Amino acid sequence: MVPDIYRIASRTEEFPGTCTLGITPHSGGRAGNFSAGQFNMLYAFGAGEVAISMSGSAQDGTYIHTIRSQGLATQALHRLREGEFLGVRGPFGSGWPMEQVAGRHLLIVAGGLGMAPLRPVIYSLLEGKTQPSSAQLFYGARRPQEMLYTGELQRWQQALKVVTTVDHAETEWPGQIGVITKPLGAATLDAENTVVFLCGPEVMMRFCIQVLLGKGVSADAIYLSMERNMKCAIGHCGHCQWGPNFICKDGPVFRYGDIRAWFDIRAL
Amino acid sequence: MQYSVLLATDLDRLIQALRAEGYQVMGPTLRDQAIIYDEIHSVAELPKGWGDEQEKAHYRLKQREDGAYFGYAAGPHSWKKFLQRPRRPVWRAQKSEDSLQIVAAVETVPAMAFLGVRSCELHAIATQDRVFTGDQYRNDSYSERRAKLFIVAVNCTTAAATCFCTSMHTGPQVTLPCDLEMTEVIDDAEHFFLLRSGSAGGERILQQLPLHAAAQRHHVLAQSAVSNAVRQMEQGPRNFDSSDLQALLYRNYDSVSWDQVADRCLSCANCTMACPTCFCSTVEDTTDLSGDHAERWERWDSCFTGDFSYISGGAVRADTRSRYRQWMTHKLATWYDQFGSSGCVGCGRCIAWCPVGIDITEEVQSIREAEKR
Amino acid sequence: MKSIEQLLQQHPFFHGLPATDRQLISGCGENCVYSSGEYIARENTPADFFFVIREGRVAVETYMPSHGALCLQTLHDGDIFGWSWLFPPYRWTFDARALEKVRAIRLDGKCLRQKCEEDPRLGFELMKRFAKIVAERLQATRLQLLDVYSTERPPPAEVR
Structure with a gap:
């Protein structure tokens, strides 16, 4: 799956190291269609991809993502400025019920x-x-x-x-x-x-x-x-495998009653 | 079902027929003192007369006296390397002042024919099919390779000590669909293959071969040869009841057995590389020196590596105990939830290629015993 | 105007306590109002009271040299403040300061102690209620120490 290209329409520094990006489709892709609780895979050129949840309204034609600068990919995303580009795959995962x-x-x-x-x-x-x-x-x-x-x-x-x-x-x-x-x-x-x-x-x-x-x-x-290491977001790479679930496609939103036995197992 | 006989002296005709149909023939061959899978151009490259001796952390080639072509058990390679590439480009990205472009890496996918796929390996391929093509999202590279694939399956007539397909109900007799199925028979007087086609493509190949009618005698000999492998496994050290594995492991996430295996396990990932169903991968993103071109590559990964479970703050599975437990419980238990089957096909590769001789069947037993105490 | 006993009845700390006990306790209490910024208790001064917060925000603070007051926790409507009156040497270990207008009931510690000594059943009942709150505050403190929202983590204890 190849990412669609999005352009950064707005950027707000929430507090040092954490920013919120508003991104709109540049070529391919169509923003706005998602369920609350889902996530996108954001690709910073050459630095990597990272799973970031949707933080905006589902109806305004823009994806809003809040990013904390931590690893290589999030640091690179955090450095992006208005008008610059990034890759987007998504939306993925289950939403809030x-x-x-x-x-x-x-x-x-x-x-x-x-x-x-x-x-x-x-x-x-x-x-x-x-x-x-x-x-x-x-x-x-x-x-x-x-x-x-x-x-x-x-x-x-x-x-x-x-x-x-x-x-x-x-x-x-x-x-x-x-x-x-x-x-x-x-x-x-x-x-x-x-x-x-x-x-x-x-x-x-x-x-x-x-x-x-x-x-x-x-x-x-x-x-x-739930948070786990999500790489492919489509249940193929195995990184977010968690008990009988892949967090990326069976989650990230789970009903506690369904997963409580797994939730309590340490280092799972 | 229509069976025919192909004399061993005509085996090369099969390889050449496949090549003439445009297939790149992948089969067993000797390299680095092991039987591995690679491209085969003629019968001369097959490991004729070679078998192997396998045990925990042990693999040795052994000369056979009968000149069998397929008288060996699963080696260090599995077919997955041809379907889920160990390393493959995913996309290329280009950046300019006012744009970013990402283009999928275009692969020229060859039509391949696998020669000598064992029943456990057919099950392994079917298992990976469910991972990569069984859901909403498909792995295009895998799907395309798989779609063009021609499979020549071979029934096992010899089992290594590490084999336990009978316990996992995946062999040694081929039961899953394939294009051609063969049994190699070596009698005092004759060396032949009893074969049948399982597809239209298989039928087309058969028509190009110098076949002989299969008599009752051929069937009896072939059946007896496969029974030999069954007997070896049933009388061997790794025969066990696998019917309760899922429940057993679910009950034992806190078994002391995990601590014991963690004391020996090197977290080296060999078992996951050798395993024909382990499918985990990661991606690498790189840029060139100009900074304007980037690439994404996918490569095999293993749940035994440190950063596999990394999330903000650190690795979820920081120690070997949790990593071995993850691997084994996924393989033998949670795999059922995710893909409707066991993730283990009983090929024994993880046993032979573990440098410290950890044996998954022994670990099952150890968990069972720890539970009784 | 509501009586002390009626006010106690409305406060979660006294939920389910028999009326006779409430009446007994209310004999030790008086209504009080603190204006914003006013100290309710000062560290290391006699802890003569136990406060039942009816309304308003109270900061539990300590003083850090070259920093000033450091707030450890805020308390709100329905909370209680102070257990130092229970144990010798009966001195406050922290400051408590009203952050806005605070209406509270101030219960006299000495009076309460005496009633608990005379009626051990009541004493035990109150002690259970205090112990629950102390345990909750301890758990909250531990959680605070975990610094769960921080991106920095202590290194793994044991990596094999």
């Missing part, structure tokens, strides 16, 4: 960069395409300076209750200080009628799942997005 949301209470739990694949869910709420009976976002990050999309948080309050918490901050920070499990544990929930979308570092997800199960949320009502 939006059909589960209508009429139920939606709890979105995001940690760090895990906010990126959940933003399309919030856009879907704002656009009125998905209508839960109520919705809450718990968003944890390391420091206020390392929070994504802070300029939008206020607007999101139209669609859902937003609770932000950071592990470390000065007291000027208006959100909570402390780990995400605390406000999550203090939340009042109609556990039987709640569906949870969870994304963040694996350790953070493990602790959040403990809290949620403790509050009576069923394992089958918790959906999470």
Whole structure:
């Protein structure tokens, strides 16, 4: 599969080392058609490809990707500027089960960069395409300076209750200080009628799942997005093989009740 | 089914018929003191009269007394190297001031004929078919090679000590589709191949050969030859019941057995390279010195390497224990979930080519015993 | 105006506690309001109270030389603050400062201790509730130490 060529239409530095790119088709490809939770393979010329989740709205004709500069490929993507080109294959993978949301209470739990694949869910709420009976976002990050999309948080309050918490901050920070499990544990929930979308570092997800199960949320009502080394994105290269699944095509979004036995096996 | 007899002295006619049909004939040949697979131009290149002796971390050529062409067991090579190339270009990219172009690498895919595919190897090819062509996405390079492929399968009449296809129900008798199926028979008086076609292409080749009618005697001799291989395996050291492997491994992700094997395993990846079903690959992206041309190459990879499971923050499978467990449980258990069959065909290559003599059948036994304690 | 006992009843810490116990405890309590910036507790001063936060945001802080106040955690409506009154030498180990207008109930530590000594059943009940919160805070602290969102990780412990 050869990537389509996209052009960088916008670039925002979220915080040092992490940027958000808006990309539009240059030759081949057609942007905008994806499900929240899916990902693209982004190719930086000569440096490599990396799986990056969709972070924009599914209807505005642009792919939005938030990228943290870490490995060779993400460093190269982070160096790109408006007007420059990159290769795109996708979209791939399973999305968040939006059909589960209508009429139920939606709890979105995001940690760090895990906010990126959940933003399309919030856009879907704002656009009125998905209508839960109520919705809450718990968003944890390391420091206020390392929070994504802070300029939008206020607007999101139209669609859902937003609770932000950071592990470390000065007291000027208006959100909570402390780990995400605390406000999550203090939340009042109609556990039987709640569906949870969870994304963040694996350790953070493990602790959040403990809290949620403790509050009576069923394992089958918790959906999470898994991260593994994805190279080909089409189930051929074997890198993201995980128990009976390929994360790239069977995931990245899984129902916790389906994968809990695998989730608990270390170094799988 | 219509069987015929081809005398061993006419075997070259088969090779030449395939070549005349435009096939590049790939078959067994001697190299570096092993029987490997490479392009064959005539019968002279086949390992006539050679067999092998195999055990854990052991492979030695052995001269046979009967002059058999196919009297050897699975060697270090498998056919996958012709279908899933060890290294292949995927695309080429070119950058200019105001553009980026990416073009798929164009491959001239030869029509190949595999001569001497064993039943376990047919199963291995079928297993890789499910990986690369069985789903929404296809590996085009593989698919094209596969589509043009002509298979001459050979029933096994000799098993190495490392063979356990009878335990995995993949041989030694050919049961999967192929273009031609042959059994090599060497009796006191005669040396012949009992053969049949399994496709229109196979039939066309048969029509070009100096065949003789197969008599009852030929069938009896051929059947007895294959039974010999069955008997060798059933009486051999690696005969076991594989029916519960998936459940066994599912129950034993925490077996102490993994620690023990990790103490011996070098994480060298030999087993994955020798395995005819291991399909993992990685890609390499490079640029030339001008910085304007880039290429992407795909090459075989192994779940035993350090960066195979790398995600932000480090490798998920940082130690040998988790890597060996990944390989073996995928091969024998989770493969069923993903592809509806075992990933192991019982060819024994991983046993012979493991430099420290780790034996997958022994490891199964070790897990079983650890569970009882 | 609601009585102390009614206010305690609404607070999660006292959920399910029998009315008689609440009445007993409310005898040790008084309503208090702190304005933004005001210290509720200061490190190493006598810890005479236990605070039940009804409304508002409280920072648990420590002072770092050449940095100033460092916030370890914020507490909110429905949280409690302070267990130093339970154990000698009854001194605060951290500062607590109101970050906005805070309405709380201040329970007298000495009074509470005395009631718990006299009624060990009540003492045990309260101790269980405190132990749960202490355990939760300990777990949260451990999670905070893990620095889960950081890209840097300690090297693998053992690579074979």
